[in-house]
Amino acid sequence: MTVHNADVARIFDRLADLLEIEGANPFRVRAYRDAARIVGDLPNEVSALMAAGKDLSELHGIGKDLGGKIEELVQTGRLTALEEAERRVPEGLLELLSLGPLGPKRVKTLYDRLDIKGVDDLAAAAKAGKIHDLRGFGPKMEARLLDALAHHVKEEPRLLLASVEAVAQDLVQRLGRARGVGKVIVAGSYRRRKETVGDLDLLVTAAGSDVMDRLVAFEEVAEILGHGRTRSTVRLRSGLQVDVRVVPEESYGAALHYFTGSKAHNIRVRGMGVERGLKINEYGVFKGDAQIAGRTEEEVYAQVGLPYIEPELRENRGEFEAAQDGRLPRLITLADIRGDLHAHTTETNGRATLEEMAEGARAKGYKYLAITDHSQRVSMARGLDAKRLARQIKAIDRLNERLDGIVILKGIEVDILEDGSLDLPDAILKELDLRVCSVHYSLNLSSEKQTERIIRAMDNRYCDIIGHPTGRLLNKRAGFDLDLERVMRAALERGCFLEVNAQPERLDLNDAHCKMAKELGLKLAISTDAHSVANLELMRFGIDQARRGWLEPADVLNTRSWPQLKRLLRRA
DNA sequence: GCCGTTTTCGGCCCGACTGTTTTCAGTCG
Numbered sequence: 001m002t003v004h005n006a007d008v009a010r011i012f013d014r015l016a017d018l019l020e021i022e023g024a025n026p027f028r029v030r031a032y033r034d035a036a037r038i039v040g041d042l043p044n045e046v047s048a049l050m051a052a053g054k055d056l057s058e059l060h061g062i063g064k065d066l067g068g069k070i071e072e073l074v075q076t077g078r079l080t081a082l083e084e085a086e087r088r089v090p091e092g093l094l095e096l097l098s099l100g101p102l103g104p105k106r107v108k109t110l111y112d113r114l115d116i117k118g119v120d121d122l123a124a125a126a127k128a129g130k131i132h133d134l135r136g137f138g139p140k141m142e143a144r145l146l147d148a149l150a151h152h153v154k155e156e157p158r159l160l161l162a163s164v165e166a167v168a169q170d171l172v173q174r175l176g177r178a179r180g181v182g183k184v185i186v187a188g189s190y191r192r193r194k195e196t197v198g199d200l201d202l203l204v205t206a207a208g209s210d211v212m213d214r215l216v217a218f219e220e221v222a223e224i225l226g227h228g229r230t231r232s233t234v235r236l237r238s239g240l241q242v243d244v245r246v247v248p249e250e251s252y253g254a255a256l257h258y259f260t261g262s263k264a265h266n267i268r269v270r271g272m273g274v275e276r277g278l279k280i281n282e283y284g285v286f287k288g289d290a291q292i293a294g295r296t297e298e299e300v301y302a303q304v305g306l307p308y309i310e311p312e313l314r315e316n317r318g319e320f321e322a323a324q325d326g327r328l329p330r331l332i333t334l335a336d337i338r339g340d341l342h343a344h345t346t347e348t349n350g351r352a353t354l355e356e357m358a359e360g361a362r363a364k365g366y367k368y369l370a371i372t373d374h375s376q377r378v379s380m381a382r383g384l385d386a387k388r389l390a391r392q393i394k395a396i397d398r399l400n401e402r403l404d405g406i407v408i409l410k411g412i413e414v415d416i417l418e419d420g421s422l423d424l425p426d427a428i429l430k431e432l433d434l435r436v437c438s439v440h441y442s443l444n445l446s447s448e449k450q451t452e453r454i455i456r457a458m459d460n461r462y463c464d465i466i467g468h469p470t471g472r473l474l475n476k477r478a479g480f481d482l483d484l485e486r487v488m489r490a491a492l493e494r495g496c497f498l499e500v501n502a503q504p505e506r507l508d509l510n511d512a513h514c515k516m517a518k519e520l521g522l523k524l525a526i527s528t529d530a531h532s533v534a535n536l537e538l539m540r541f542g543i544d545q546a547r548r549g550w551l552e553p554a555d556v557l558n559t560r561s562w563p564q565l566k567r568l569l570r571r572a
Numbered sequence: 573g574c575c576g577t578t579t580t581c582g583g584c585c586c587g588a589c590t591g592t593t594t595t596c597a598g599t600c601g
């Protein structure tokens with residue numbers, strides 16, 4: 001059994017929950033939660049790092065103890081400390097934590113005072129009216145618990161960034177029309193452009209506004225979780241939670257910084273403030289009682305001796321060290337993109353014709369668009385065999401004669417078969433400008449086999465770019481097991497490249513993988529995998545992911561002109 | 573449990589809202 005980073009993260013979070021219920025030192029609990037996040041965010045599997053002889057305690061936030069616990073987990077698949085905690089704390093208490101109204105302290109109180117060990121015990125006690133007499137509880141809490149028990153549902157999964165944009169912009173528009181409102185902006189992980197968001201954090205600048213009353217009165221509000229003067233929380237009918245914070249104009253920068261997060265980033269900034277005798281909160285930077293900064297985010301960073309740090313970098317993944325050394329990246333923007341290297345047409349499973357896709361790309365100002373329809377193995381999409389591909393090549397040649405200002409690249413998304421061979425003969429692949437090679441089947445090979453398979457594919461001189469390299473579908477399917485560092489090193493040796501697929505449910509390579517590629521010196525393509533003209537607009541989500549992965553224009557293939565890009569391809 | 577050009581011990585970000593309380597604990601972000 002292989003222990004993945006996600007397993008380590010889940011187990012540390014579970015142990016943190018148990019320790020919290022026991023009333024452990026909160027900083028110790030935080031250390032476990034930090035470690036869960038750190039391991040969960042790593043681009044390499046910890047098992048691979050260990051196999052390579054790396055000392056895990058070199059990771060900032062992982063010390064000797066936690067490093068040892070990770071090793072125990074990887075080697076044995078078990079964690080003694082967790083098993084001991086599970087013996088001390090009844091399992092059902094964890095479910096109580098997920099109930100909503102209850103935190104670790106109240107769960108412990110219920111257990112200590114009423115011997116409540118799970119939801120069934122809690123339901124019985126609440127119905128018997130035993131809860132409201134406990135210190136720290138009351139009739140309202142008892143009612144909330146009964147309600148929560150009746151509607152106990154699994155937590156909403158985090159939503160795709162792309163799927164919340166419309167509602168976010170709608171809320172911005174409507175809150176902006178409230179009396180006395182200045183700025184309205186979406187902060188939180190939405191502003192950091194994380195691939196999924198758990199809720200929406202809206203920041204409003206205003207003085208004496210009715211904006212909160214407007215918010216809670218919106219017809220799509222299903223539940224009001226909090227309604228204060230400066231902070232309100234509602235849940236929409238869609239299940240999406242929305243937090244709104246109101247601050248005065250002079251606090252805008254400090255508040256934006258604070259509500260943008262991430263939490264780990266903010267803790268570091270505030271800690272740097274403490275070192276300088278400053279207090280940093282959402283209202284500003286304070287020396288004693290005097291506000292000395294906070295109108296802009298730049299002011300906040302300047303007070304702790306840092307340049308402005310882009311929201312996408314604010315994850316405490318090295319941005320502070322880079323900022324101090326003057327090594328912050330000049331992040332890529334959508335405007336740097338000159339073309340798209342992965343797109344489909346009606347010839348396979350696209351919804352637009354070759355001509356329509358070409359016109360769509362030209363209208364965007366692109367200089368090139370690669371048509372990369374599926375190969376024969378993808379029979380569901382009526383993938384191309386050599387004969388049909390040859391016809392498409394001719395059609396593209398004819399189209400290019402008519403087109404002005406853009407060149408359509410002859411390409412293919414050729415399947416990587418289970419043995420690592422490509423799904424079409426070299427004789428036809430060599431007629432193309434560009435070949436994207438992707439895995440669509442046999443996703444559940446061992447890491448070793450999957451890695452070998454992809455490296456074998458790259459051994460073929462006609463393999464240019466590995467499409468959606470991990471095959472993950474957000475909220476649906478984890479990526480397949482793969483040693484991406486080995487794949488990247490192999491790509492470098494062979495002159496191949498990897499893709500950042502901009503489809504909102506793919507977005508692989510992910511942010512950490514992008515950063516790993518950059519550090520290895522491997523350039524990436526950012527491609528939409530468009531199946532329609534409208535899909536060409538998805539490029540910006542790929543850009544978001546690339547920015548979170550620290551990529552600069554030079555790190556990306558399709559910031560180049562076609563002649564420049566052609567020279568980078570080994571078959572050119 | 574982690575960390576250290578102040579430190580190997582003693583710190584560890586900070587505030588709003590709720591429901592409880594009669595000045596504050598718990599929870600959340």
